[in-house]
Amino acid sequence: MAEARAYPLNTWYAAAWTTEIGRALTPRKLCGKSVVLYRLTDGRVATLEDACWHRLLPLSLGFLRGDELVCGYHGLVFDGGGRCTHMPAQQTINPSASVRAYPTVERHRLVWIWPGDPALADPELVPDFSRNDGTDWVGEGGTFVSLKCDYRLVLDNLMDLTHETYVHSDSIGDENILAAPFDVTHTDRSVTLTRWMTDIEPPPFWRRLLNRPGARVDRWQIVTFKAPSIVVGDVGVAVTGTGAPQGDRSQGVNGAFLAAITPETDKTCHYFWNFVRNFDRDNDELTAALTKGHVNDGKGVYDQDHRVLEAQQAAIDGNPRTPFYNLNIDAGALWTRRLIAELVARDTDAATMHAAAE
Amino acid sequence: MAEARAYPLNTWYAAAWTTEIGRALTPRKLCGKSVVLYRLTDGRVATLEDACWHRLLPLSLGFLRGDELVCGYHGLVFDGGGRCTHMPAQQTINPSASVRAYPTVERHRLVWIWPGDPALADPELVPDFSRNDGTDWVGEGGTFVSLKCDYRLVLDNLMDLTHETYVHSDSIGDENILAAPFDVTHTDRSVTLTRWMTDIEPPPFWRRLLNRPGARVDRWQIVTFKAPSIVVGDVGVAVTGTGAPQGDRSQGVNGAFLAAITPETDKTCHYFWNFVRNFDRDNDELTAALTKGHVNDGKGVYDQDHRVLEAQQAAIDGNPRTPFYNLNIDAGALWTRRLIAELVARDTDAATMHAAAE
Amino acid sequence: MAEARAYPLNTWYAAAWTTEIGRALTPRKLCGKSVVLYRLTDGRVATLEDACWHRLLPLSLGFLRGDELVCGYHGLVFDGGGRCTHMPAQQTINPSASVRAYPTVERHRLVWIWPGDPALADPELVPDFSRNDGTDWVGEGGTFVSLKCDYRLVLDNLMDLTHETYVHSDSIGDENILAAPFDVTHTDRSVTLTRWMTDIEPPPFWRRLLNRPGARVDRWQIVTFKAPSIVVGDVGVAVTGTGAPQGDRSQGVNGAFLAAITPETDKTCHYFWNFVRNFDRDNDELTAALTKGHVNDGKGVYDQDHRVLEAQQAAIDGNPRTPFYNLNIDAGALWTRRLIAELVARDTDAATMHAAAE
Secondary structure (H helix, E strand, O other), X not given: OOOOOOOOOOOOEEEEEHHHOOOOOEEEEEOOEEEEEEEOOOOOEEEEEOOOOOOOOOHHHOEEEOOEEEOOOOOOEEOOOOEEEEOOOOOOOOOOOEOOEOOEEEEOOEEEEOOOOHHHOOHHHOOOOHXXXXXXXXXXXXXXXXEOOOHHHHHHHHOOHHHHHHHOOOOOOOHHHHHOOEEEEEOOOEEEEEEEEEEEOOOHHHHHHHOOOOOOEEEEEEEEEEOOOEEEEEEEEEEOOOOHHHOOOOOEEEXXXXXXXXXXXXXXXXXXXXXXXXXXXXXXXXXXHHHHHXXXXXXXXXXXXXXXXXXXXXXXXXXXXXXXXXXXXXHHHHHHHHHHHHHHHHHHHHHHHHHHHO | OOOOOOOOOOOOEXXXXXXXXXXXXXXXXXXXXXXXXXXXXXXXXXXXXXXXXXXOXXXXXXXXXXXXXXXXXXXXXXXXXXXXXXXXXXXXXXXOOEOOEOOEEEXXXXXXXXXXXXXXXXXXXXXXXXXXXXXXXXXXXXXXXXXXXXXXXXXXXXXXXXXXXHHOOOOOOOHHHHHOOEEEEEOOOEEEEEEEEEEEOOOHHHHHHHOOOOOOEEEEEEEEEEOOOEEXXXXXXXXXXXXXXXXXXXXXXXXXXXXXXXXXEOOEEEEEEXXXXXXXXXXXXXXXXHHHHHOOOOOOHHHHHHHHHHHHHHHHHHOOOOOOOOOHXXXXXXXXXXXXXXXXXXXXXXXXXXXXXX | OOOOOOOOOOOOEEEEEHHHOOOOOEEEEEOXXXXXXXXXXXXXXXXXXXXXXXXXXXXHHOEEEOOEEEOOOOOOEEOOOOEEEEOOOOOOOOOOOEOOEOOEEEEOOEEEEOOOOHHHOOHHHOOOOHHHOOOOOEOOOEEEEEEOOOHHXXXXXXXXXXXXXXXXXXXXXXXXXHHOOEEEEEOXXXXXXXXXXXXXXXXXHHHHHHOOOOOOEEEEEEEEEEOOOEEEEEEEEEEOOOOHHHOOOOOEEEEEEEEEEEEEEOOEEEEEEEXXXXXXXXXXXXXXXXXXXXXXXXXXXXXXXXXXXXXXXXHHHHOOOOOOOOOHHHHHHHHHHHHHHHHHHHHHXXXXXXXXXX
């Protein structure tokens, strides 16, 4: 039996920020598939297989004519659904001539595509990533395109924040993260890790944001994984004794790290990230500073993760050992990988049923 | 059964322009074989396996002593026929010590080598590439060394000029190419594609060369493939109604694109190209302009093909689908590939007979 | 049966110059294994597997805390013996948690590690490389890190100095090397090649060092291979007739090229080299000149070898032919490879016995 696929296909994956996709042809590799994205004249986004039916030239080297894509080699034309509508120098069109079109929706400021069976592509299944909408919560993130690691290494990283103590010791790291107990719960599609650090000195990052000199704080990290590739991390601090653990965060500051990670290949991924907050929302200077704190020419928090993740993948490639050894801190990551494996198995079942029905 | 080889071996392939080969040692990979070319003192070109018999150091790192090549590591000496004539620190020479020598001829301003069975290497089999001689037809072409595509993709490209409409829309492309009927004929060693576009507006490239403002023209493309790797494309325009389709080209301008494409590996090739004409032959400025029109730092006609061909190969590698789907326009390319496949099969037969005879 | 390993494991290999290893974490790949070297507070050198037990992040990306190495991802701590002494956020330590520690000794100004069975790692087995000690013989060598060739190609090179005539024709090369007879002897762990060239014109390199204008010399090359990866080449010239061949070198100059070559992978190696002399030892200018004569931005003697060795490996990769053809001059190299093959076989036997005993 072959090794299981690293990622399920019957699910929505983030493909791009909505602002990235316009009338230019944008090639991208997602889940091992080369696709080209472009915006139709009615504003919707089309996602086609990026290889002409005829001779495989990437369609992204062609050009748009209205809503249709013209191949740059021999001029075959495809509509936004992938159907060939014109062949050069012949009147008859082979009725089977088409390229694959991927179900595509825009939501939460991202473009999502469904790489699996189109019949199952229910837009209602796009995961709740609403903190990225730019309304109640604000922030301007970015993308690591073609990050050189298995997307699950990013998930491991986000589902265990003890690494902050070592990887981000100069900003959000804190020995208290290690000392505080944490709790992991799960449903069949999500995993939630909750950690409260009560009555501690705030680490530098949060001290600056809270701006209450001398105050001790309660700090929280409530990180939710939504299978197979979304993480929403509710994080913040509030002045100790003001009721944050009981639900009153009014004497605190609250942010969220948002991550949509999409496999590019088995060993590379695209990482759409944002860090949003629900306070001081009109402060553009603060927004810019938070963005810069995360990605800043190698010096940001995510740059630090980037370095670790790529080094980890290289080490795995050079030194394969399966499975990893695990610690108590890996409980969140373990559940995450378990849910992914279940989705992958469900893909196989769906394909089997589909085949049986034919 | 293994997949058939992409190219036959018992045939002549262009290895270099004659002007490229002098007393310097020129390494080149041809049909998967590393060879070194150099000119003997009598002016002939020798082509040897580029790996010393002893320890495989490329002989191209050595030096010439008269007609003999001295290995740069331990000083073994090989004559132009590949036979070892000197071994260091010993009197006796192993009589079997040699490197392979490839039959080599110069013709039509190119050096040709025969990578297959030397016993079959008849110089009379060098394909007619006489328009490259620099006499009746003039032009100064060049070489794409190590173009990153299967050489057959170049042949596909040249045997179907409808791509001009899309790839070269700013120069020789023309919607009329698509509208005009074409005819494909073949022998057992050649394929000829003929297309006449009568009574049309000349496209920009030909309008400039013809220099008959306002005239409508008859345009022709008569492209001949000579198996396995030569294409001669007779192309031109003449003023409509002056008899060109019937054979009188006196009121027109006539050029020819010449291509000798040699596999370097299964997925790379060397492309020796020229564009020649039989009019205004002493006009060096025009010669230079035509050369520049074809290859010009990424902006020439062949630069445009180059980009398409390499992108197509990359797409094939990332997205294997065999065989290609074909259109009516692919008739020339289909025959081309069929003749190549027959030559490859004939190689196998020759090898079998050879083995049986021993 | 799989192809035999290219190198034995139950042996000492040079890993670094002692001066290279301090409190910084130094990653290096040796015998296919990624290791990290660092100096403990008591001055000894520790060599650990460069991959955390937990999630494989290279430990070289972590930091030292006293004698212990802290992983830069989740803070696992390992002592100099590779045992995990701390795990984040938990009291209990998995008793099997450890990374591999390699026996390490410092001798002859080099750090040596034993990549095989630690139980067999007897420091007395470190080969005699005492001419590198910096006492009786002086010289300042260097390292080719990650030379792109099988380490045995370097041994071939050093065990047959006829190549000097061709590769180093401008310095130490001499046609006399080819003319002079040589003798090869061996034990079960060493091979010695002896060549005397009597009553010759000294080549440029030695003429300068001897500084006896007009004198003819006796030149010697006594090169000893110590399995599996050390070469000591005793070389020099003395005025002819003063008794050098009989043992009196007082009217001559004597140097030694020293080489410790360590496989990095099957096709790359690290080459620790030195050229030492026992005369004019306080002449730092001469020391610097000799170093520069060997490695000098591509122009030194070893730079010339470097170029040949990497080209040879590339040719082998592109043109596999096994075994090499051999000449008389290869007698030393042949014995060298035979002893290595015996050591590799002994590794297998040791592993078999080890398995049987369990």
